[in-house]
Amino acid sequence: MTNRTRTPGKTSRIRYACQLVCAFFVCAVLGSGPASAELTIRITEGADAAIPVAVVPFAESGGIPSSDKVSSIVQDDLTMSGEFNTLAPEKMLSLPSQRSEMYFRDWRLLGQRYVLVGQLSRSGDRVEARYELFDVNREERILGSSASASANNMRTLAHHISDKVYEAITGVPGAFSTKLAYVTLDRASGEPRYRLQVSDVDGKRARVRLEGKEPILSPAWSPDGEKLAYVSFETGRPAVFIHELASGNRTRIAEFRGLNSAPAWSDDGRSLLLTLSKDGNAEIYRMDIASKNLKRLTNHWSIDTEASWDHTGNGFFFTSDRSGGPQIYHKSSENADPRRITFGSRYNARPRPDNEGKYVYYVHQRDRAFHIARTNLKSGEETVLTRTESDESPSVAPNGRMLIYATKQSGNSVLTVISADGGAAYSLPASEGDVREPAWSPILH
Amino acid sequence: MKITAHQKAFAMVLSLGLVAGCSSTGDTMEDGAYGSDVEAVDQDGGSTVYGGGDRDGVSSSDLTDEELREREERAEQEAMRNITTFYFDFDTAEIKPEAREVLVAHARYLENNPNQQVRLEGHADERGTKEYNLALGERRANAVERFLIVNGASRGQMETVSYGEEKPAVMGSDESALAQNRRVELVFE
Structure with a gap:
């Protein structure tokens, strides 16, 4: 893995391309050595009836690794599945991290069906994520949970959250941790x-x-x-x-x-x-x-x-x-x-x-x-x-x-x-x- | 008569070459094998038979028509044995009619040289699935093995292995490349 693939700006390079055959490189093909040669994602086609979901960047406290942003990975996972259309963070009107900060009207205006918010906190070598998923129309929390992983395992933590979010919305277990x-x-x-x-x-x-x-x-x-x-x-x-x-x-x-x-x-x-x-x-x-x-x-x-x-x-x-x-x-x-x-x-x-x-x-x-x-x-x-x-x-x-x-x-x-x-x-x-x-x-x- | 034999061998070599599509992609064929085959025919057949005739008039009169024919036949067979790759149509293991005479030459050679071992390597083109192609490559190698056995080789001299679509002779997905990859190669050890 190269350093560049870990940079926080990576998500913004992932764009949801809905048109057929408008395949384009999301990440530049990086000159990594063959032994660590990685696959890079190219989204070639979106689903017709993707569900709009906003993954709000998680609030952080206490030395969270800057690479492998958990919320960015969750957003990528959901986009990749083809079943969700995720909202770019720069289009969000606010960045809540818990229920008390949620203004459902804002998210309705943005056409979102679900909103995921969360907080990351570090204690010692471990990072804990507390996250909540809201149904915008019903103004209800449909998932609230916490999970933790060692600080060098943020991807595992993120894929786990993706699985839970996917299951809460579709009723089918996610397969992002596979x-x-x-x-x-x-x-x-x-x-x-x-x-x-x-x-x-x-x-x-x-x-x-x-x-x-x-x-x-x-x-x-x-x-x-x-x-x-x-x-x-x-x-x-x-x-x-x-x-x-x-x-x-x-x-x-x-x-x-x-x-x-x-x-x-x-x-x-x-x-x-x-x-x-x-x-x-x-x-x-x-x-x-x-x-x-x-x-x-x-x-x-x-x-x-x-x-x-x-x-x-x-x-x-x-x-x-x-x-x-x-x-x-x-x-x-x-x-x-x-x-x-x-x-x-x-x-x-x-x-x-x-x-x-x-x-x-x-x-x-x-x-x-x-x-x-x-x-x-x-x-x-x-x-x-x-x-x-x-x-x-x-x-x-x-x-x-x-x-x-x-x-x-x-x-x-x-x-x-x-x-x-x-x-x-x-x-x-x-x-x-x-x-x-x-x-x-x-x-x- | 001798010329006819040469021409025949030459035509054989040429036709197999054409089947392989080597005329258009000669650079991709291994070792330029087809070109040198033809020269080998001339050297062998030509010098032996004509040379005998010029030496004090001894050899030529000793060679009966039958011996002459045998020698020519041997030369012809040797020439044919330079061809060691045989091609197949998509999803078939049928030996093509134009390959038969060459395979018979290989079988005779194996029969006459019982210590000679040969490895039959079966291949498929990239179309279709890898595992099915692995089985298809084996079916092709087995078809060649059976043909050689029927014509005099013994089972113990041969070993078959299939590489499926994993070891193409030629890279590319055009029909000419695909045709050159559907093959059995005889590897003499």
Whole structure:
């Protein structure tokens, strides 16, 4: 991370750009070293019905770190979600920090539906935030709470407040405290450098977890958020590893002859779905992690891969080209007959269901372009969600409201976040090279 | 007759080159392999056969038509074996008709050199999903492996690995780049 990204003026550089394709750089791409290469947010498209919210700069007492302004980060989070239209602080008529200073009429005049105010105070190494959220129309406080964090962890504190505000307004838990795992590819030095990184959902605080010259693919979070499974070619062939994030310990869990790929964790964290071709061609297996026992779950001469458990934890979605081209299938249990889900085009692959059983998201070819689409599992209705044209690797946020995927912008691979109905978007380009294979973490505790 | 064989090999080399789209993007092909292939044919076939004829009139009369044909065939096959990359259509693992004769030459060579090992590296273009492409690259490598086995190579000589879309031969997203990336490479070890 560079100093410039921490400057307090950063928020003012984030502008809410509502027009389609008026993507512009919010933060200059800073010349940080590749190991700490960060993603920078570009808001490309706003939602049509964003809720107006004012995040008032928090009052401060007693040596609050000047970098990572809590209220600025909260404002960025809410803007990023695409569901809120936040008011720039310079347009505010007053800067209240508690209920007694609230004049609801002022906020009504400014067209605001909700106002967040707060105070930060420091004691020793810790900073406490006391914050209140008001419904302007009803002139009511709908949230009042406090939270604290160590002084060098203001981002964690801010994302926590964002989650609470989001939930108070929408009724759905926020996902701002979650993490992203992704892979960057830097070819600048001639030899490719692949880096598996983990960052906050806004691309900040990125840390490299694995680095090498061979490809890294398909990172997948364990349900407790403490481990990643992924495919690495570091041995010269694809093998599946489990990587404990806190310790950095790694276990090579699958290195059979042929493919070892597409890991997906079960809800209890005890087993992985894997694609293996040790028995001839790509099939889906379930591996018990402790014993390494395998159970084969598909049996067909076609390619079967990209498995993902459904919300029940009993069945799973997968890609198969048994009909002649890749399509999405679902097995309601390990032994059930597969049911074909997609029919809308000749290429549909890499299913990722939400955790409620409503939708499955996937890569969908239309004409020559690859988009992200979703199918309503009840009605079978298919909706194309993206206008970008080289889309890959959709991953659904744990609250089901947003989706991250990889696409191309002027030749480079970037990450893009959209709301789950396709409404709003921001992108996270790497400062150098490609960024791909995003995986949204579960809610972390 | 000899000329015909050369021309045939040359045409083969050329047609594979064209399939690969190397005429327009020659700079991106590795080692300028196609150009040097043709020279190799001339040296091998030309000097051996003609040279024999000029040496005291001994060799030429010893070479039967059959031997001559064999030598030419061998030269032709050697020339073909310089081609080690084979291309595929989008989302298929079907070996193209124009690749068959070259793969047969590789299979014969492997059959005659049982200690020779070869690594079959399968690749896909960047379109579609990474994991599906990984499986597709493997399917392509397996298709080539099966073809080589049917034509005389033994399974123990070969190892397959798929890189999916991770190791493109050519950067870029235009059709020519994509076509050059959908491939199986034979790497002799």
